[in-house]
Structure formats: structure tokens, C-alpha cells
Amino acid sequence: xxxxxxxxxxxxxxxxxxxxxxxxxxxxxxxxxxxxxxxxxxxxxxxxxxxxxxxxxxxxxxxxxxxxxxxxxxxxxxxxxxxxxxxxxxxxxxxxxxxxxxxxxxxxxxxxxxxxxxxxxxxxxxxxxxxxxxxxxxxxxxxxxxxxxxxxxxxxxxxxxxxxxxxxxxxxxxxxxxxxxxxxxxxxxxxxxxxxxxxxxxxxxxxxxxxxxxxxxxxxxxxxxxxxxxxxxxxxxxxxxxxxxxxxxxxxxxxxxxxxxxxxxxxxxxxxxxxxxxxxxxxxxxxxxxxxxxxxxxxxxxxxxxxxxxx
Amino acid sequence: xxxxxxxxxxxxxxxxxxxxxxxxxxxxxxxxxxxxxxxxxxxxxxxxxxxxxxxxxxxxxxxxxxxxxxxxxxxxxxxxxxxxxxxxxxxxxxxxxxxxxxxxxxxxxxxxxxxxxxxxxxxxxxxxxxxxxxxxxxxxxxxxxxxxxxxxxxxxxxxxxxxxxxxxxxxxxxxxxxxxxxxxxxxxxxxxxxxxxxxxxxxxxxxxxxxxxxxxxxxxxxxxxxxxxxxxxxxxxxxxxxxxxxxxxxxxxxxxxxxxxxxxxxxxxxxxxxxxxxxxxxxxxxxxxxxxxxxxxxxxxxxxxxxxxxxxxxxxxxxxxxxxxxxxxxxxxxxxxxxxxxxxxxxxxxxxxxxxxxxxxxxxxxxxxxxxxxxxxxxxxxxxxxxxxxxxxxxxxxxxxxxxxxxxxxxxxxxxxxxxxxxxxxxxxxxxxxxxxxxxxxxxxxxxxxxxxxxxxxxxxxxxxxxxxxxxxxxxxxxxxxxxxxxxxxxxxxxxxxxxxxxxxxxxxxxxxxxxxxxxxxxxxxxxxxxxxxxxxxxxxxxxxxxxxxxxxxxxxxxxxxxxxxxxxxxxxxxxxxxxxxxxxxxxx
Numbered sequence: 001x002x003x004x005x006x007x008x009x010x011x012x013x014x015x016x017x018x019x020x021x022x023x024x025x026x027x028x029x030x031x032x033x034x035x036x037x038x039x040x041x042x043x044x045x046x047x048x049x050x051x052x053x054x055x056x057x058x059x060x061x062x063x064x065x066x067x068x069x070x071x072x073x074x075x076x077x078x079x080x081x082x083x084x085x086x087x088x089x090x091x092x093x094x095x096x097x098x099x100x101x102x103x104x105x106x107x108x109x110x111x112x113x114x115x116x117x118x119x120x121x122x123x124x125x126x127x128x129x130x131x132x133x134x135x136x137x138x139x140x141x142x143x144x145x146x147x148x149x150x151x152x153x154x155x156x157x158x159x160x161x162x163x164x165x166x167x168x169x170x171x172x173x174x175x176x177x178x179x180x181x182x183x184x185x186x187x188x189x190x191x192x193x194x195x196x197x198x199x200x201x202x203x204x205x206x207x208x209x210x211x212x213x214x215x216x217x218x219x220x221x222x223x224x225x226x227x228x229x230x231x232x233x234x235x236x237x238x239x240x241x242x243x244x245x246x247x248x249x250x251x252x253x254x255x256x257x258x259x260x261x262x263x264x265x266x267x268x269x270x271x272x273x274x275x276x277x278x279x280x281x282x283x284x285x286x287x288x289x290x291x292x293x294x295x296x297x298x299x300x301x302x303x304x305x306x307x308x309x310x311x
Numbered sequence: 312x313x314x315x316x317x318x319x320x321x322x323x324x325x326x327x328x329x330x331x332x333x334x335x336x337x338x339x340x341x342x343x344x345x346x347x348x349x350x351x352x353x354x355x356x357x358x359x360x361x362x363x364x365x366x367x368x369x370x371x372x373x374x375x376x377x378x379x380x381x382x383x384x385x386x387x388x389x390x391x392x393x394x395x396x397x398x399x400x401x402x403x404x405x406x407x408x409x410x411x412x413x414x415x416x417x418x419x420x421x422x423x424x425x426x427x428x429x430x431x432x433x434x435x436x437x438x439x440x441x442x443x444x445x446x447x448x449x450x451x452x453x454x455x456x457x458x459x460x461x462x463x464x465x466x467x468x469x470x471x472x473x474x475x476x477x478x479x480x481x482x483x484x485x486x487x488x489x490x491x492x493x494x495x496x497x498x499x500x501x502x503x504x505x506x507x508x509x510x511x512x513x514x515x516x517x518x519x520x521x522x523x524x525x526x527x528x529x530x531x532x533x534x535x536x537x538x539x540x541x542x543x544x545x546x547x548x549x550x551x552x553x554x555x556x557x558x559x560x561x562x563x564x565x566x567x568x569x570x571x572x573x574x575x576x577x578x579x580x581x582x583x584x585x586x587x588x589x590x591x592x593x594x595x596x597x598x599x600x601x602x603x604x605x606x607x608x609x610x611x612x613x614x615x616x617x618x619x620x621x622x623x624x625x626x627x628x629x630x631x632x633x634x635x636x637x638x639x640x641x642x643x644x645x646x647x648x649x650x651x652x653x654x655x656x657x658x659x660x661x662x663x664x665x666x667x668x669x670x671x672x673x674x675x676x677x678x679x680x681x682x683x684x685x686x687x688x689x690x691x692x693x694x695x696x697x698x699x700x701x702x703x704x705x706x707x708x709x710x711x712x713x714x715x716x717x718x719x720x721x722x723x724x725x726x727x728x729x730x731x732x733x734x735x736x737x738x739x740x741x742x743x744x745x746x747x748x749x750x751x752x753x754x755x756x757x758x759x760x761x762x763x764x765x766x767x768x769x770x771x772x773x774x775x776x777x778x779x780x781x782x783x784x785x786x787x788x789x790x791x792x793x794x795x796x797x798x799x800x801x802x803x804x805x806x807x808x809x810x811x812x813x814x815x816x817x818x819x820x821x822x823x824x825x826x827x828x829x830x831x832x833x834x835x836x837x838x839x840x841x842x843x844x845x846x847x848x849x850x851x852x853x854x855x856x857x858x859x860x861x862x863x864x865x866x867x868x869x870x871x872x873x874x875x876x877x878x879x880x881x882x883x884x885x886x887x888x889x890x891x892x893x894x895x896x897x898x899x900x
Contacts, residue, residue: 056752058752066619066623066679161762257762259752269741274620
């Protein structure tokens with residue numbers, strides 16, 4: 001029941017969604033954590049300048065090669081708030097921060113790649129239907145059934161050290177982004193295809209078509225804007241999957257070459273030192289918190305955009 | 312919202328789990344106080360601990376993982392296998408069963424004396440004891456030794472043992488071993504057995520250290536009637552004080568019981584104290600350490616020392632460090648610098664690599680001075696005759712590397728701003744990865760950019776770092792490596808790793824880098840020089856030459872932290888093996 005004297009306003013979908021999202025404290029917390037993480041990753045050189053120094057600097061004076069870091073909790077101090085690595089004495093805090101840069105960079109760019117491919121193929125498949133849809137849908141099925149991890153391991157093994165005018169870390173980075181992005185697009189593609197099929201039969205699309213609108217116009221003006229919400233939601237939900245995928249590849253030794261700090265690589269280094277659990281704890285915590293934050297935010301976003309969600 | 316409450320619960324549980332994990336993470340670590348330095352007992356390094364002649368009991372030996380190769384004396388190349396194997400095989404001569412350096416002396420075993428050479432070192436003759444018997448009671452004759460040697464020629468059946476006798480003896484060109492050639496093939500050009508107690512070896516070229524080869528298990532007698540080829544490993548016929556009860560399995564192990572046909576009067580070397588020896592394989596390495604600490608197991612057969620997990624316990628506990636020994640092994644962990652890859656073809660650029668690298672970070676990569684070893688300054692480890700304590704590059708005085716000297720060397724090399732090269736290591740070896748990262752870190756300070764490349768272990772020497780054309784094409788200039796002696800002399804250690812003629816263009820040789828013509832000449836002298844003191848002198852010169860040419864960065868002289876099992880008697884380390892002498896061990900009754 002509307003109270004007297006209040007104007008009734010028309011609201012856009014995004015306005016409604018934003019009002020809903022604002023009330024979802026957990027999703028907001030996830031969102032804030034993501035913003036915080038991006039800020040921290042961006043400012044990593046500044047922050048580590050104040051604390052333990054660059055991520056690859058050795059501090060052999062801080063560790064006993066046989067017993068592990070001197071001091072309590074893996075050598076925690078004001079300078080090394082998360083302690084230092086066994087053997088090398090590298091600062092774990094700055095390695096976790098620099099690892100965040102790599103994880104976010106790879107996950108975001110890989111997601112961009114998969115969103116682009118997924119949207120183009122999904123919209124084509126849904127809008128044109130018929131044999132185009134049949135072929136593209138089977139291709140999506142094929143990609144979903146592909147043993148991605150095994151393929152990525154094999155590819156990383158046989159890929160030359162120099163290609164496309166790149167070598168070393170930049171080449172591996174590009175390779176990881178494309179491998180991860182190239183195999184997660186069907187998730188977006190299927191959603192976009194389904195939405196397109198339901199949208200293309202709507203009255204306003206029919207109306208535009210009967211007024212003589214051409215296909216490109218229909219796609220650009222009538223359908224794509226209405227796909228933005230599901231694309232945004234599923235992109236947010238793919239990011240954590242990609243972070244985990246990158247961590248898994250680094251853990252298995254086909255991620256970025258050393259000494260670049262990555263969370264998965266740090267976990268892999270820590271396995272040998274299971275008697276010094278702090279070494280495994282911090283990169284593990286970073287992966288856990290980041291993936292959870294993206295998942296919570298993505299869930300909240302979906303609830304906010306989904307008109308069927310009950311209050 | 313529908314799912315909100317559920318999600319809140321998940322978040323709560325997650326936070327609780329984090330708190331728990333944090334508690335675990337902190338409770339383990341405490342102030343290690345490494346400054347005071349642990350004191351390991353080290354008594355067994357050069358003396359006998361709990362000397363005793365008391366017989367009886369069951370000796371419990373275990374190993375993490377499966378047996379490395381085989382129980383067949385002709386098909387095994389692991390030091391621990393040669394150490395334990397002497398309980399069920401006898402060879403022509405053997406290393407003395409004695410603590411420390413005394414173990415390096417060779418004494419007759421089946422033979423009545425050391426070998427007699429004639430024909431300028433090309434012919435070696437051994438006389439063997441009469442009246443020896445195999446476990447089934449059949450007599451051991453010189454023909455069984457000749458047969459045992461002849462089967463090592465067939466590298467398709469016995470793939471894993473040393474090939475010295477297959478390579479050195481003057482075999483007929485058509486001879487392919489007893490499995491493929493006719494039974495009565497004439498091999499007298501290589502081995503002769505004029506009577507049951509004489510065996511004569513004919514070599515292609517003179518070889519001074521033939522007695523060392525005669526001490527390897529490839530000269531153990533094998534009865535032709537009982538030989539089952541590749542399956543002989545499941546029950547090798549014993550000539551020693553113990554024999555396998557039933558079959559022995561490379562994955563799970565077996566039991567050694569007394570051999571009734573062995574007579575102590577023919578064998579002054581072996582004490583044969585326990586009544587039985589249990590050999591348990593396939594254990595989990597960390598679990599085995601704990602069992603040895605508690606006393607459930609008594610010997611870790613592998614002899615490579617306690618795992619990183621148990622190391623802090625051993626170093627910090629008074630009880631355990633009193634049971635621990637820290638021997639230097641005849642092994643060095645080192646890195647090869649390849650002169651075939653530009654700009655490392657210039658000796659000054661190789662020197663720049665050596666000066667820039669931090670010796671301490673190399674040592675730390677292997678676990679520090681107790682578990683890893685002492686900082687090395689030469690190619691030869693100290694256990695090898697000919698080792699001389701020299702330090703061409705002042706490595707010991709500069710534990711963090713020498714930036715200014717490295718920069719000077721780079722200027723002389725014509726690369727004042729540094730250069731870029733790739734470094735290989737064996738991907739399953741975490742310590743070698745740490746070495747590569749240490750090189751990357753240290754060399755980065757003088758502008759040498761190192762790209763690290765993990766390589767699979769099984770193709771490391773055959774197709775990657777060890778293949779010259781691969782290195783040149785992929786700019787692989789530095790390779791992590793390690794080497795242990797087949798026997799403790801300059802030749803036994805150096806021949807495979809500094810002779811440039813062993814480098815195979817197709818890959819596979821353990822020498823990747825060292826190419827010095829003078830060194831090759833000296834290796835030839837080493838093979839034929841009859842005087843041991845002169846051989847040691849030549850070994851010193853070879854060492855010096857290789858170091859001055861900067862083809863090898865000496866990492867560390869390997870050490871291990873060994874733990875003496877509870878209730879053992881007669882414990883000592885034999886320098887021939889670098890760990891406890893398994894033939895001497897007995898049990899407190």
C-alpha cells in the first residue's frame with residue numbers, strides 16, 4: 001500500500017537491483033573486500049616499501065636453513081607481518097600482495113576473454129537459431145566436456161619458450177589468460193543463448209522487427225542491453241573459478257616461472273614444509289578469502305537482478 | 312532473501328575454521344634459537360659405538376619408497392644396495408668393514424689376496440678360496456665368478472648395474488652375454504678360468520684401479536644353473552652369511568635368515584651378528600623417521616638422512632642428537648656452467664657467474680650445514696684422495712657473493728651490463744629449484760638475467776641439459792647437478808664428470824660443461840698410473856684446472872643427518888658408503 005502524498009516513480013532494472021543489493025549486507029561485504037583487494041594489489045609496491053621490502057629479496061639472516069624462520073609464528077614482526085619463507089627468508093606479506101596482482105590480473109582478463117567469446121557466440125546461436133544454433137551448441141558442449149586441466153598441463157609443457165614476439169613471464173601470462181578464458185566461455189555462452197532465445201520472441205522485438213528494423217539494429221539496441229544483467233552476474237561468478245584455476249596451474253608447476261610470486265606457487269612451495277604451517281596458511285587464506293568474496297558478491301548480484309527472488 | 316541465512320552460517324563456520332587454522336599455525340612454531348647451534352653426537356663417524364660380539368635378535372631395517380633398482384648383484388647401482396647386499400653376496404675383494412677412512416682400504420673377500428697385475432696393468436689375476444659354498448650347498452668356483460661377470464655384458468637384461476667390466480674387458484666382438492650367445496661361447500679373450508680357484512681378467516687398455524672394480528657387486532659369483540635372468544632379483548643365490556627366505560620384492564622387501572652353508576672361518580670381514588634381518592620397503596619416509604625415533608625400526612636403509620620434517624626434532628632434542636651422526640658423503644651438489652652457450656664461451660663471463668652467486672644461499676637451499684653440507688670450493692669432495700683445500704674464488708670468505716669482482720669479470724668479458732641466460736634443474740627436486748632461484752636472485756644483482764626452466768628428471772641428462780645441441784638452441788647456460796663417487800678415488804669420482812670426450816652429441820653423459828684438453832690428457836694418465844700417491848696428485852691438478860676454467864660452480868660437499876636406531880650394537884659409518892656399515896650391525900640382548 002502506497003502512503004498518501006508519495007509520488008510513484010518508474011525505476012529502471014539497475015536502480016531496483018542497486019536498491020536490493022544495498023540491503024544485502026553479506027554481498028556488500030564481499031564487494032568491499034574486492035575493492036579493497038584491488039586497491040591493495042594496485043598499491044603493492046607502495047605498501048611493501050613501508051613493510052618488508054620487495055617480494056623477491058632474500059633475507060638469509062632471518063631463517064635457520066634446517067629449523068625454519070627465527071622468532072614466533074614463522075618470524076612475524078612489524079616488518080614481516082606474515083612472517084618469512086623458510087630457506088630464503090623472502091617476505092610472505094609482500095609475496096601475497098604481489099600474488100594478488102597476478103591472480104586478479106589473470107582472472108579478470110581471462111574472464112574478459114570468456115565474456116567476449118561467450119557473448120558473441122551465445123547471441124549468434126540464440127538469435128539465428130536453426131542449424132547455426134545446432135552447430136554452435138554442440139561446440140559449447142564439446143568445450144564443456146574437454147579435460148581442461150590436462151590440456152593446460154600438456155600445452156604448458158610443449159609450448160616453446162619464445163612465441164608471438166614474447167618470451168618468459170609475459171608469454172606465460174598471455175598463455176594462461178587465453179587458456180583459462182578460452183575454456184570458460186561456454187558457461188557464459190549458454191546463459192546468453194537462452195536469454196537471447198527468450199528475448200527474441202518478446203513483443204517489443206516483434207514490434208521493432210515489424211517496423212522494418214534490421215538484424216544488427218535488433219541485436220545492438222533491443223537484445224544486447226537486456227543481456228547486460230545476466231552477463232554481469234555470471235562474469236562475477238566466473239572470476240573466482242578462474243582464480244582457482246590459475247592457482248591450480250601454478251600449484252602444478254605450469255604457472256608463471258619463478259621468481260614471480262603467485263598464490264598457487266606459494267602453496268606448492270609450502271607442501272615440503274608441512275611442519276611449518278604458517279607458510280601454507282597465508283596464501284591459502286588469500287585464495288580462500290578472495291574466492292569467497294567474489295562468490296558472495298556474485299550471489300548477491302544475481303539475487304538483486306533476478307526478479308523472481310523472494311524477499 | 313532466501314539464501315541469506317544459509318550464507319551467513321557458511322561465513323561463520325569459515326571464520327571459525329580460520330581461527331582454528333591460525334591457532335594451529337602458531338602453536339607449532341617457537342623460538343628455534345638457532346644461534347646456539349645443535350650438537351650432534353658424531354661418535355660413529357670414526358669409532359665403533361656399542362662394540363659387541365653378541366649374536367642373536369632380529370635387525371629391523373626399513374626404507375621410504377621402493378628399492379631403487381634390483382637385488383641382483385649384477386643389476387644394482389645404489390650405494391645402500393651395495394652396503395646391504397654384502398650380507399648375501401661376496402665379491403673378489405671388498406672395502407674393509409671398519410669405521411671412517413679405514414673403510415676405504417680394500418681387503419680380499421672371496422679372493423685370497425688383492426689382484427695381481429701383469430702385462431703393464433692389462434691383465435689382472437685373482438686366486439680364490441677353495442671350499443666356499445652357495446646357500447644350496449653347491450661349491451663356489453672361479454667359473455661362477457666368470458659367469459656372473461659375463462651376464463653384465465647383456466645390457467638389455469641387466470640394465471641398471473655398472474657397465475665397467477662390460478666396457479673394460481676385451482670381449483669377443485660378437486659376444487652378447489650368456490642369454491643371447493651360445494652357452495659354450497669362447498670368452499677367453501676377456502676372462503679365463505684355468506682352474507677352479509683362478510680367475511684372470513684381460514683388459515683392452517691398462518687400468519690401475521682394477522681392484523676397486525673387483526670390489527663392486529658385479530664380481531659376485533652367480534650359479535649358471537640357478538640364473539633366471541631379469542627375474543634373478545626375486546631370489547639371488549646367496550654366497551654370504553645370510554640368504555633370502557623365499558622371495559624378495561622390490562616394492563615390499565623380504566627377510567634375510569642365516570645361510571647354513573656360509574662359514575665364518577672363510578670370512579674374517581663379516582660379523583653376522585643378528586639371527587634375522589627384516590627388510591621392509593615402501594614405507595612413508597616421514598613415518599619411518601618417527602619409527603626410528605621411537606625404536607620400532609632401527610635402520611633407514613636409504614642412508615640419505617632424516618627428512619626435513621624430523622630434522623628440527625633431531626637438532627633440538629638432547630636425546631635424539633645424542634643418537635645422531637653427521638657424515639660428509641663422497642658426493643657434491645654442484646652446478647655446471649656451459650661454455651658452448653654464448654656469452655659463457657668467454658671464461659670471464661663464467662667467472663662472473665661464480666663470483667656473483669652467494670655460497671650461503673646454495674648451502675641453505677639444501678637445508679644448511681648439517682642437513683645439506685659444507686660450502687664447497689673444489690670439484691673433489693674431501694673424502695676423495697687428491698682433495699686439496701684450495702679456494703680459487705674466495706667463496707668461503709664471501710658467503711653472500713662478490714658483486715664488485717663479478718662486475719669486473721663482466722667488463723673483461725665485454726658484457727658490462729650483464730647478459731641473459733637460461734638455467735635448468737630437475738623439476739621433482741625441490742632443493743634444485745631453490746638453487747636455481749638463488750642463482751636468479753644473486754646473479755640479478757650484477758645484471759645477469761636468469762630464466763629458470765624446470766626439466767623432467769628422466770630426460771634431464773639424455774635430452775635436455777645433457778644434450779649439447781639443445782643447450783645451444785635454447786640458450787641453456789647453467790645446469791644444476793650433483794655427483795657421487797662409484798668408488799672413492801680421483802678416477803672413480805672424476806672420470807664421468809670432467810672428461811670432455813664422454814660428452815655425447817646425442818646427450819646422456821653426466822658431464823655437460825667441462826671441456827679442457829689438458830684435463831682429458833690427465834684423465835688418461837690417471838687410468839694407467841700404478842702409484843696411488845701419484846694418482847692423487849694428478850687428481851688435485853685436474854681439480855685445479857677445472858676450477859680455473861670456471862666450468863663448475865662447486866655448491867656443497869654433501870652431508871646427511873643419520874639417526875642410530877635404538878638397541879643397535881657395533882654401529883659405525885664406513886666412508887666407502889657414507890652411512891652405517893650394515894654388515895657390522897648387531898643387537899643388544
